[in-house]
Amino acid sequence: MTDLPESPAPRSTSEIASFHAHIYYDPAATRPEAERLRTWIDERFSVTLGRWHDAKVGPHDQAMFQVAFAAEVFPALVPWLMLNHGRLSILVHPNTTNPRRDHLADPFWIGPPLAVHGEKLPEEAPIEEAPLPNTRLAAETAAERSAFRFSVLRMTVQDRP
Numbered sequence: 001m002t003d004l005p006e007s008p009a010p011r012s013t014s015e016i017a018s019f020h021a022h023i024y025y026d027p028a029a030t031r032p033e034a035e036r037l038r039t040w041i042d043e044r045f046s047v048t049l050g051r052w053h054d055a056k057v058g059p060h061d062q063a064m065f066q067v068a069f070a071a072e073v074f075p076a077l078v079p080w081l082m083l084n085h086g087r088l089s090i091l092v093h094p095n096t097t098n099p100r101r102d103h104l105a106d107p108f109w110i111g112p113p114l115a116v117h118g119e120k121l122p123e124e125a126p127i128e129e130a131p132l133p134n135t136r137l138a139a140e141t142a143a144e145r146s147a148f149r150f151s152v153l154r155m156t157v158q159d160r161p
């Protein structure tokens with residue numbers, strides 16, 4: 001028991017405002033694979049796809065693009081990425097108020113782990129909620145929802161005496 005670091009209570013998952021999956025690729029070798037994975041995600045999940053970074057950016061040691069998503073999406077997206085990452089490495093990390101800890105101490109890898117340059121990240125930052133989803137699936141779901149709302153509205157109007 002004496003080996004345990006002193007901690008008053010376990011951390012709560014309510015600290016996690018959202019998640020990122022960083023999908024790494026080699027611009028000279030595996031970009032087509034990354035493009036295919038991105039298209040598959042676009043068609044299947046309500047997430048926010050970030051822009052392509054063909055050059056290293058921030059703490060990342062290889063070209064990559066980011067997928068930002070809400071906690072509700074995690075149970076569907078993450079196991080799907082485990083089965084479909086192919087030759088690509090993916091870093092999945094929580095977003096709390098400590099980006100350095102999120103990227104270095106608390107993430108996990110799908111595929112071979114890569115270096116992460118955590119010294120480039122702050123230990124304190126504003127909380128990052130999941131941004132508005134921008135995928136094809138998100139757009140289709142939104143369109144269906146508003147079509148449904150419109151039909152309900154019309155029914156309500158027509159039912160009036």
Ligand code: ZN
Pocket residue numbers: 020022066093
């Ligand atoms: Zn990130």
